[in-house]
Amino acid sequence: MNYYSLNSPGTYVDFKEATIRGQAPDKGLYFPQTIPTLPNQLLDNIDTLSREEIAYQVIRPYTGNTLPETELRRIVRETIAFEFPLVNVSPNIQSLELFHGPTLAFKDVGARFMSRCLGYFVRDNKRPVTVLVATSGDTGGAVASGFYDVEGVRVVILYPSKKVSSVQELQLTTLGKNITALEVEGSFDDCQQMVKQAFADTTLQQQLFLTSANSINVARWLPQQFYYFFAWQQWTDKTNPPVICVPSGNFGNICAGLLARQSGLPTAHFIAATNANDVIPNFLQTGEFKTQPAKATLSNAMDVANPSNFVRILEIFQKQVPSLKKSLSAVSISDEETIAAIRQLHNDHHYLADPHGAVGWLALQRYLDRHAGAKGYFLETAHPVKFYDTVEPIIQKNIPLPASVRSLLDKQKHSKKIPAQYTNLKDFLLS
């Protein structure tokens, strides 16, 4: 399989090059040359297959000959080494829980897959590759955990001091070994700006082999298809495929679901649930793509002004917005509605949701109210404990800590504080 840049169709790179580069030189996102059709036997026999076999068959066409079968099978096995349960919430709604990985959010899947691919691709390199990433919270932990102890890879994470939750900070700063956390005395935008400057700095590029672990990387995007198939395996009413609701920020997760659908996954409909950052709901309603500065909300991992993966969704539908609208709706949910949803899920359905999952549940609930007979699931994208400061006052209860968080609390934070100026980052990288 080859990949082209959405900015300049016509030149192609393979999966290895697309993974190492992250973004095309013309700043476009990479997109697969063809979308594979999955073999019938995969879908017909899905009940009898292991999750590893399903994931392997889904990703195989995308990696082509850049990864030998035994390596790809190992990478897939390690990527999905935790549970993906579809849990009953109400008679017509289930929750696909994607928070059972090491950093308690769905980003573990993409980060674990990408880190292992990159580790394999750079195994013979003379100089180590440096992965540079800015995080507002969730991405950094998933990337740090994914790359931990991967040989030949050094990871440098920039995060805004005092602006990530305490659990998130511990996930970033307690690993050590090949992971360094830089605590930037500034905002997330400062961190992102400093990373951008590093990638534009040619003297730095000559001395270091720099790459990013940005969510637009194909090696993070494509494996997110896996759990839509795991959900289908657990879906009992195969004659009535699910409406799937995805809490969305950059739209990478839902874009993977739509790609799976294009390859043959049975689905009834997709819903993108956003918070107050409603560029896409507005676009689908008015046809106008109008970005605005990001608004801060309770579901902060979705506070995205300009969802970068939406161009890939348009490409899947060959830029035909009417046919896109038949398969995808988008709904914006306010913070007040999110709070009410967390409370209602807890009190009426005995289900503890995080703010992102709650946004998804409410958008799905509303859709099903208008579509008799339909059933569906929403993606619960993070464990509620990651957002305990929001959730606990709403449900007026403490959330029990999972074992992985309990063990974090005993660990020592190691970070290097730097002022929010690029020279400080550059000096550190070259030291």
Ligand SMILES: *Cc1c(COP(=O)(O)O)cnc(C)c1O
């Ligand atoms: C990143 C994130 C999202 C948004 O996912 P996108 O792929 O950017 O749409 C939703 N929920 C949580 C908890 C996240 O960390």
